């Protein structure tokens with residue numbers, strides 16, 4: 315296990331990472347861009363899908379203290395890290411699922427946030443990400459939102475438009491896009 319400190323909104327966060335957890339050494343630049351583009355609305359039920367150390371869900375909870383946050387990841391160490399990190403900052407209960415995508419999660423959500431797995435143009439990873447977008451639709455409430463960060467070249471706006479019938483470009487930089495689809 316290692317500790318690192320990351321600065322978010324100029325506020326230092328201590329984050330626990332068990333070995334092999336994504337972005338163990340430093341904050342991923344895609345994650346940072348999504349952190350800068352978290353939704354402002356007050357969402358009650360939130361799912362941090364593919365949560366890694368839980369940094370997205372924890373940050374959202376920090377901004378929206380009434381939110382009830384669920385974390386899911388297929389990596390056991392990621393879920394352990396997210397659980398411990400959450401408990402460093404909050405006293406109320408969150409929900410942790412060591413599972414494949416949304417499997418076994420019965421709750422419906424107002425918001426799903428996701429920095430999906432990626433590896434350049436790896437088609438297996440792309441398939442996993444696309445399945446996560448499809449699964450998100452099944453666990454979103456009507457008018458619930460899926461917000462993702464992705465490498466520009468993956469063209470996920472086309473995929474999301476196909477699944478949800480709508481997609482909005484929230485922000486972009488030279489490397490990433492932030493996309494949002496609504497479950498209408």
Ligand SMILES: C[S@@+](CC[C@H](N)C(=O)[O-])C[C@H]1O[C@@H](n2cnc3c(N)ncnc32)[C@H](O)[C@@H]1O
Nearest residue numbers: 336345364365366387388389414415429430431
């Ligand atoms: C790009 S990382 C993002 C981690 C974290 N949300 C962040 O932004 O730092 C993607 C995460 O998805 C998880 N993952 C990959 N495939 C998955 C699947 N099928 N179901 C759930 N989680 C998965 C990985 O273990 C990894 O933690």
